[in-house]
Amino acid sequence: MPRDHNGRVTVAPKEQLTRSSGRGRGALAAVTIGSGVAILDGSVVTIALPTIGRELDASLAQLQWVVNGYMLSLTGLILVGGSLGDRLGRRRVYLVGVGWFALASLLCAAAQSPDQLIGARVLQGVGAALLTPGGLALIQGSFREEDRAGAIGTWAGLSGIAAAAGPFVGGWLLDHGGWRGIFAVNVPICVLVVWLCHHYMPESRDEEATGPFDVVGAALGAAGLGALTYALTASGDASSLVLAVTGAAAVALMAGFLLRQARTPSPLVPLGLFRSRVFSAANGMTFLVYGALAAVLFFLVIQLQVVSGFSPMVSGLAALPITVALLLLSSRLADLSSRIGPRIPMTVGPIVCAGGVLLLVPVGEGTSFWTGVIPGMTVFALGLATLVAPLTATVLAAVADRYAGVASGVNNAVARAGSLLAVAALPPLVGLSGADYTNPTALTQGYRTAQLACAVLLFAGGVVSWVGLRGTGGRDVAVHGEGSSPADG
Structure with missing residues (x-):
């Protein structure tokens, strides 16, 4: 097996792995x-x-x-x-x-x-x-x-x-x-x-990476994302002044990060990746869908325990349809997407998820677990299984192989940012604060408004996919979205 000048194993095309081996x-x-x-x-x-x-x-x-x-x-x-x-x-x-x-x-x-x-x-x-x-x-x-x-x-x-x-x-x-x-x-x-x-x-x-590692960009990106995360997650503990300063610092640091990436010859995140319509659309859909996913589960588990009276263990079992659907369908739907292209699965999946969330809106006092929760979660799970694997494959296929780690890091960061923002922002937006989560009446009203908002986010994710992934049939997505390889920035 060939090795590089440091003795590390490299992967030649003829040696690339097969799933069946x-x-x-x-x-x-x-x-x-x-x-x-x-x-x-x-x-x-x-x-x-x-x-x-x-x-x-x-x-x-x-x-x-x-x-x-x-x-x-x-x-x-x-x-x-x-x-x-x-x-x-x-x-x-x-x-x-x-x-x-x-x-x-x-x-x-x-x-x-x-x-x-x-x-x-x-x-x-x-x-x-x-x-x-x-x-x-x-x-x-x-x-x-x-x-x-x-x-x-x-x-x-x-x-x-x-x-x-x-x-x-x-x-x-x-x-x-x-x-x-x-x-x-x-x-x-x-x-x-x-x-x-x-x-x-x-x-x-990435055998073509020859410049020095972008330490300044790494520091700016980490500090910016860290400040944004703190501002979102500490909103219930920190003062308004601290949150305002932290939020402003996050904006300034992320602006500095983007400026650095545009000017350095060896960027941490080549901004040219976003010239691919497919890469940008897939990450936009990721932000909307994963934000909704986190919020749906966050509000549902609390609603099931505080209002419907289920135990934490039973409330956790509400996610069982997701586990089953992903286990049975992900690989098959990924193969289907590779044949027909990602546009249809990544459009239909979020819209089906939105339908499942609408079925969960009535959950409240006296709701039956098997007839009031599981049907909506099953529909939601089927939609999620439809979109997850094609989304991940599309993000990676839309860029050159040398950028696989960067593309994965960007998509993971986008998914987590969406989750953090949704969970942090939705409670106050739907009128929940302080100890309201212990008040069944206030919680139910906020829960139902939040789930409707999540359904809108999911539907919007489907629209973004339909518009942004046009022209991606079969394996066409592998040619960097619109046929042009991303530049280094």
Whole structure:
């Protein structure tokens, strides 16, 4: 197998992996399990917060930062993780991220105070930022072109399952190992991922990256995304002055980041990527759909517990249709999209999701779980399964392979920004603040308005796809959207 001048394995076209080979299956397992554990950890912790609060004597603000600290570092550094993988080797950076995530998980499990746990969660987010964009980039750089859509479909499906299964898995672990088990279980999983990578995953990188790494751009991007994340997530704790200053700083830092990317010869994010109509449309749809997805689940789980009277475990099971649909359909729908093009799946999927959300609007006091919740969630899940894999494949196929890590990092950052903005902005916009979430009457009114708003966002995502992805039939999307390769900025 050929190696570069540093002795690292490189991937020649004739050696690219196939999904049906043993090596291909092992490599795909490495990226899906590694990405899945990071995604699962982002959602599984929420259900454990009351237990953590009791055992560590944590305040509500501290419990919020157990979640927000992880999201802060993940969102702030995910672009850096994607770019480092392209330059230094995607497998190398992915493995560093997996190892970092495992060590941080041990620190979380051993935490003796709320502040220790928050610090460990911030470190855990750094590891997730290194490994999350690497999973998709490794698929794009390691599998042959005709197998990429199916491989990405498998990755997307299992990643979606990890996110949806979080509340259920968290409840089971709480019953059998306490809250520390939620973090400790990550360690053996990460060890398995490292073993799989070493045995099955070839190295890949952007061989054309010759300039120095954009340290200034990385700092501006991380600081800007971090400030934006803080401004969104601390709105209930910080003063108006602090929020205004933080928001202004986020705008200034992101403006500086964009200016830097336009002028440096070795940008962290080549702005020319956005000259691809397909890449821009796919990321616009990502922002709308993932923002709606996060808000739908956020409001639904609270509504089911406070108003409908279901337990946290049963409320978590409301996401079961998403798990089943993604498991059974993602790979098949990815193959279909590769044949007919992404425009129809990425248009129909969000609109079907919107229909499912409309079915969930009446959920309230006396709602039956099986007839009032599951039908709407099933329709929502079918729409989500239709759009997830084609969306991911389209983002990567719309740019040259050398930009796979950057493209994945951008799309992940956009998805998380959409989620953060929706969850932070919708409660006050629908009239919910303070302790209103404990008032069934106020909560129900806000819940129904929020779900209608989410349906509008999802429908808008379908419109963006229909307009932005015109002309993308079959494999045409692989030719950089409109047929022009993105420039470096």
